[in-house]
Amino acid sequence: MPSADRYRIMGHIYDILASLYSGFQIPKCKEAMLGHLKPDDEAIFVGVGHGEEARKGAELGARVTVVDLSETMLDKCRNTLDGCNFKHPVSYIHDDILNLSPDNHQYDYVFANFFLNVFPREQMDRVVRHLAELTKPGGHVIVGDFAFPEGNIFARAFKHLYWYIAVSLFVLITRNAFHDIYNYPEYLKKYGLQVTEIKHFRVLGVKLFWSVLARKNLEG
């Protein structure tokens, strides 16, 4: 049984807030790797939120599953997808991602956009491992999120400040974990995935967001 809905309030304004806070770079980041999807590919969008990128994935002819622990977010996603005519119907799952068993189903593409940052480090590590397990051999995990701070001292300071403003708001409203910016490629590699592409998204010339594409080897 899913726990209390932490996005009951934030769920209503999440997308517009993220778009405004990022100068519309977050929506671009979330859609950055959709071009890899082919018709009939199986794609899962974990912690889907409002689901704009899930809609675009389904429009490309992929078999889309969306998962969210928040009923509010899943309702928003239904609103986004309602009335669309896709090649394959979208499957909705209202549950904790950790309750999905890789023994039941694996996916060609696992999209984790602005999802892993909600967890404390140890749990994030466990969720990355789980996402790798949910991926078919030869399939891909995509992580769109705040980019790990690199560059000169001013760029790094700006990235930290920008992140801590965002995370503080989410700690207060949705009880997300308070932590530093995670270096997702490290964790993806730890679980046997090979990072094959990274796209950056800038605000005021600083690389604040990235979309990381990582491939699971064929031996699984």
Ligand SMILES: C[S@@+](CC[C@H](N)C(=O)[O-])C[C@H]1O[C@@H](n2cnc3c(N)ncnc32)[C@H](O)[C@@H]1O
């Ligand atoms: C920061 S929001 C990001 C939403 C969306 N991916 C986006 O980028 O707009 C994180 C989402 O993950 C969901 N979530 C948090 N923990 C989860 C879990 N254990 N299993 C499934 N969804 C979860 C939240 O309900 C929320 O919708």
